[in-house]
Amino acid sequence: MKKELEINNIKMEKDIQNILDRYPAGSADNLIPILQDIQDVDGFLSEKSVVHVGKHLNMPASKIYGVATFYNQFRFTPLGKYHIQVCCGTACHVLGSATVLEEIEKNISAKSGQTTSDGLFSLEVVACIGACGLAPVISINGNFHAKVTSESIKEILDNYRNQE
Numbered sequence: 001m002k003k004e005l006e007i008n009n010i011k012m013e014k015d016i017q018n019i020l021d022r023y024p025a026g027s028a029d030n031l032i033p034i035l036q037d038i039q040d041v042d043g044f045l046s047e048k049s050v051v052h053v054g055k056h057l058n059m060p061a062s063k064i065y066g067v068a069t070f071y072n073q074f075r076f077t078p079l080g081k082y083h084i085q086v087c088c089g090t091a092c093h094v095l096g097s098a099t100v101l102e103e104i105e106k107n108i109s110a111k112s113g114q115t116t117s118d119g120l121f122s123l124e125v126v127a128c129i130g131a132c133g134l135a136p137v138i139s140i141n142g143n144f145h146a147k148v149t150s151e152s153i154k155e156i157l158d159n160y161r162n163q164e
Contacts, residue, residue, distance in 0.1 A: 012042055012046065012048065012049070013048070013052075015038070015041045015042055016038060016042075016048075016049050016052045016053075017052070019034060019037045019038055019041065020034065020052065020053070020056045022037075023056070025056055025057070025058070026056075026057060026058045027057065028057050028059060030057070031053070031057060031059070031064065031067060032067070032071075034053055034056075034057075035053065035064075035067075035068055035074060036073075038053070039073075039074060039075065042078075043075070043078050043079055044074075044075040044076060044077055044078050044079070045068055045074055045075065045076055046076075050064050050065055050068070077113075077114070077115055077122075078115060078119070078122075079115065079122040080115045080116055080119055080120050080121040080122035081119060081120050081121075082120060082121050082122075082140050082141055082160045083121075083122045083124065083140065083141055084104060084108075084121060084122065084123050084124065084138060084139070084140050085124050085125075085126045085129065085138060085139040085140075086100060086101045086104065086112075086123070086124070086125050086126065086138050087126055087127075087128060087129040087131070087135070087136065087137050087138065087139075088101070088125050088126065088127065089127060089128035089129070089132065089135075090128075090132075091132040091133075091135035091136075092128075092129075092132070092135040092136040092137060094135075095135045095136045096136050096149070096150075097135070097136040099150050100136050100138065100148050100149070100150060100153060101125065102150070103150040103153045103154075104123060104138070104153055104157070105123065107153055107154055107157050108120075108121045108123065108157065110122070110123050111123065112124060112125045120160075120161070120164070121157070121160075129144070131144060131146070134146035134147060135147070136148055136149075138156075140156075140160065
């Protein structure tokens with residue numbers, strides 16, 4: 001396990017360096033595209049990536065972190081193998097998405113914005129999935145589950161657990 005972590009860290013550092021090599025050093029104008037590219041490749045922005053970007057752009061890591069936290073598109077933890085998105089748009093909210101969210105949080109022992117300790121699930125609340133006719137709806141890795149209830153959540157999540 002330790003060896004695997006070390007290999008992943010080396011790969012992430014190479015990925016970050018390859019991205020930074022495409023952008024001129026010291027040019028803060030490229031901050032957002034750099035962060036987007038890193039997240040596209042690594043899935044999230046690690047502390048190490050923020051520090052590397054800071055050195056490349058000659059900016060304090062705190063400033064980069066401040067910019068990244070301003071935009072909700074950036075994540076600071078890796079996603080789980082199964083990324084759950086719970087729609088809390090108007091139709092979903094009216095039809096019980098808050099109860100669905102609570103049930104998911106209980107079932108996976110994680111809150112919105114977190115990944116389970118085993119890395120299997122991550123949870124995110126989204127403003128609207130755009131499937132109002134299916135409300136309340138959740139998406140797991142892009143697969144939609146329609147008209148979910150607190151009773152159906154356990155079965156849905158167990159189906160993903162059983163794939164392991």
